[in-house]
Amino acid sequence: MSRFDRAFAPLAAAVEAGRIPGGVLGMVDAQGHRAIRSVGAAQIVPQRRPMTEDTWFDLASLTKVLFTTEAILAHAEAGRIDLDAPLISVLPDFRQYNADNWERKITFRQCLGHQTPFPAVFPIYTYGRDPDLLRAFVLQHEWKAGPAVYSDINFILLGLALERLEKCGIRAMEPGLGFAWSADPSQAAATEDDTWRHRVLAGEVHDDNCSALQGAGHAGLFGTAAAILDFAAHKLTSTPPDALIRTPLSARRTHGWELPYEGWSGGERCSAHTIGHTGFTGTGLWIDFARGHAWTLLTNRIHPTRHFDSGIVTLRRAVGDLVNAD
Template sequence: MSFQAAWAVADAAVNEGRIPGAVLGVVNGQGRHVAWAGSAALVPDPAPVTRDTIFDLASLTKPVFTTERILSHAHAGRLDLDAPLTSVIPDFRQYNAECWERATTFRDCLGHRTHFPAVAPIYTHGHDPATLRAFVLQREWPRVENPVYSDINFILLGIALERVEGCLVHDMDPGPGFTFTPPPEACAATEACTWRGRVMRGEVHDENCYALQGTGHAGLFGTADALLNFGEALLGRGPDLTCEALSDQRTHGWEIRFPNWSGGQKCGPKTIGHTGFTGTGLWVDHAAGQVWTLLTNRVHPSRHAETRIATLRQEVGDALYGT
């Protein structure tokens, strides 16, 4: 393991101005290593990154929060992964009993095996979260021919969690070290949002999650150490459904190593990982007993910049395993 080599790659991206700030954390047989550099915010008020900077984890919400909670309910018998979502959300597309959406199962959503589109601007259809949830459930969704990675899958899983637990996602306990409502001054800033008219700091970057006031696909905030603790817990319980392949690229809620994936090519073939749009990522190599997270605020102050984040993640992952 070469933590210093991996950190040199991330540090260079900060020094070159490609990303404002970064935190790299690794846990393995040699212990825990964390390094950080750069800015948590550039505008409107500059602030440095620290080890304790809280990041908007974006789509890491999918595996770290939603997948864990869905699998926990399945283990307890409160839902069946191979049952349709309608077993918990009977009113889903209730005006067309024969539609394809009503046949979608929990496992389909976890593995992105559905025919929902990748994303949709749900937030442009109103301001009331309850009405937007109704829109998600009753919309006649365009059916994509080949399954794609889709936020809609996990928005629906979030609604299912709300039905099972009897409260909104935003009111659920996200687990040790994580939060849905962080103190803004402790957070890395994300985008200067044209829709909301301000820099997002301590408020979720994802527009749909913001409009729905909590969803299953985004909204989780946390630190590098919180993610390392979570990854260590995954190592401790050993391979399970989060490692069981549902396709050549995906498990239940996670990706598994495939050519050109985010974690590089030097990790074990059963390594699982996931990224977040804001510039975050977490990877767990059960065979090597290694967890690593790379947190950046690459969308600050705009997503419309060339940060080469995909290459950065791969180079960091490969550097961790040496030559």
């Protein structure tokens, strides 16, 4: 049995057990060899559609690394922003009514590394559906400071900075080759039977804050396994060891990405030179530079509801361990 066959087995078993409707596993190495395989259903409610290797997925927080981190670092490399400058260098109106507050001191680099006091989650969408009003809300809200945690607010703010730099909304920006801001519902993995929008979502962003903002830096990207593997293959062959996406900002994080730690999503067998990220909808990408390979696991684990223990944490780790088994 090949390494890919072994790694695919836990995904197939999760589908067979009814833990998730379906999924796609993809692997690629630095020589360009790749494998992609699908199993199960892209949608089961209200009708059933098969999962295929070409199914489009709502990539959720993979948007942070596949799009927003890449765009922010490109602006920094071009000299248009300083990563150690505060966000107000681009967003001067951020918390403008209190010049001495902590929010106005937050830097681009701190947001990339989730080294800020912003709350982990916040239901921005409950404050209305006008995207301009909600952007003003994000910029003027008095955020409650807490311990540094992984926070969508960091990347929502980075997305607002990108909109100022590019002078257009995020959905008007080029999402990257093979990616898009929406997908044909007949070709997309369904996500949730959403209680806010009152329909099963397929091909439109699942994240409620991103939907209400009509584009944001923390979520909203769609893509296939092939597109993600193209991205990973490019990183394997062109990213030098000192690149910022590999440069630690803390024990667990680089600029945008996660590093391996005990219990992390990539399993226990990846090398120390691995970066990875996951998405709430059931997606993930891991790139092991020492071993010269990458893998993506894409599932619709929240279809038709997020309120179910899909076992995604255990599944991701099991797949990662088998990808990296000797």
